[in-house]
Amino acid sequence: MDAERDVLITDVVLRDGLQDEPISVAPLDRVRVARRLLDAGLVSLEVGAFASLRRVPQMAGSDAVLRTLVAESTAALYTLVFTEFGAQQAVEAGARSVRVVVSATDRHSSASVGVSTAEALDRLGPAFGVLQAAGVTAEACVAPAFVCAFDGDIPPERAAATARRLVELGAVVVHLADTVGAAQPGAVTRTVAAVRDVVPDVPLGLHLHDTHGMARANAWTAFQLGITRFDAAIGGLGGCPFAPGSSGNIATEDLVQMFHREGIRTGIDPEKLRRVRDELSVVLGHAPLSALSRVPPDVPGAAGGDPAWCGPPLVP
Template sequence: MNLPATVRIVEVGPRDGLQNEAAPIPTAVKIRLIEDLAAAGLSEIEAGAFVSPKWVPQMADSAAVLAGLTRDPRKRYPVLVPNLQGLEAALTAGARDVAVFAAASESFSRKNTNCSIDDSIARFEPVLSRARSAGVPVRGYVSCVLGCPYEGEIAPEAVARVAKSLIDIGCHEISLGDTIGVGTPLATQRMIGAVAEAVPIPQLAAHFHDTYGQALANLLAAMQMGISVIDSSVAGLGGCPYAKGATGNVATEDVVFMLDGMGIQSGIDLTRLAEAGWRVLRHFDRAPQAGVSRALWQKAQKSQA
């Protein structure tokens, strides 16, 4: 199998994982989670989003999170920005990595950003220009790459067109998101094959939700295509407010366990990672639900009994 020797994991839990929690989460809890994840070996951790608090109230304290972090200079702490105003707020708060988000589905784009796909790309052009002048790299997300809650199946060519548009305006990396978790391995490979004709594989990342339990299989399929960057969320936290019923991202613990078992290096300490997840779950008074985290937690409980 054509598998990478190492994989870079982009931890999205503190942003994508927490953004849909209904009850406000204290800033200190978010900061502790990010610092715990960095201590576990994560090198890139999404720290927040500079979006309107009206739409995503949980991210309203992103500036305070960045201000309170003890940052490791070897780590990256990207934040999501929807427009130029969001970028300026992020830069003022000290962000040194940002991300923008588009969709491969026209309907999803209008529901999520209140504009068409083409208009969303045009909206990002001044964002990329300003970020470039500030020396800040921009990552691009593409949602609904394997299915849409409003349109159903999405053509791989549609994904490729959006991914190339983001690269053309200056994004350094494109994260391909199965937002509602309906993808399967062969569909994943067909989609990546189409995108790779427009964007080089080294500039692509895989971002899969686990709604139908296919995320790990899809990630293996993606790695077989040469992808070596994976987005995941500690403890499987998260979902999508615009995709009813969609569960969280694939759990980082599950990904690391799979990579460890395959001899693929990630640089992450699985035990410390799981403990970081347990700590934030205690804030919600929840037991671990994601597979590896739950298994390790049950093992730890037995050893303490």
């Protein structure tokens, strides 16, 4: 963690937030949103996915979005990769960092990428080879890691085994995803412990959805466990098209407010974040889903804490 922040928040709205929207946002508009998020102090963004456009048409143009942003920013800019072909696309678009994603359960894996967990891991081997040859850093996400939309609670040992295999393939960070937003703090505690048992030296992060309203409790639990990497989406947008019942991500502004109110630095300006949220809502044609979006801005604490805790914007 750098001197300006105690936790690293990656905003995933341009990937996870948009993949479940009924409309597709043009690449240029996605670039504009990314620039505004960077100006608000974010230094880590998910900006797209190299996946089947038949399955996720909203991700069309991810190569153009990534290519544009890489040329003008030193931020961590992630795209998702599922196959060797996706890895090649990421490299050609100038990726410096990617995330590979594997479900911990066969039924969700089959629904999302058409193969079992074991097959998904096997076909990622060549993808890691492509990325490593190009000098691209690969992080991994176990999604889902806590609760499956089809099979219910996931044994921590299964999530841990998936994480271990991803690290063996070359992942340098492992993110654990509550894809359906049904995890509880106890499940977070148990699964984090199981994963740390098998990959004790690998940094962990959390990717949280808020279907059951537990995302902030889960984030706080994880922080108490020493985790300082969190995914969130501005406005609480998002959901998994392949996980029935999944709803939006934990909202970036809600997570920032929670941490700031506890004196934990994120490097993010809450007021600028609010403006990005409101502008994106206009583009999408519906209201944001975050808790703070329902709180008048003049209510004490609604702005997310003292802006003095926030680092300077990355982009002028």
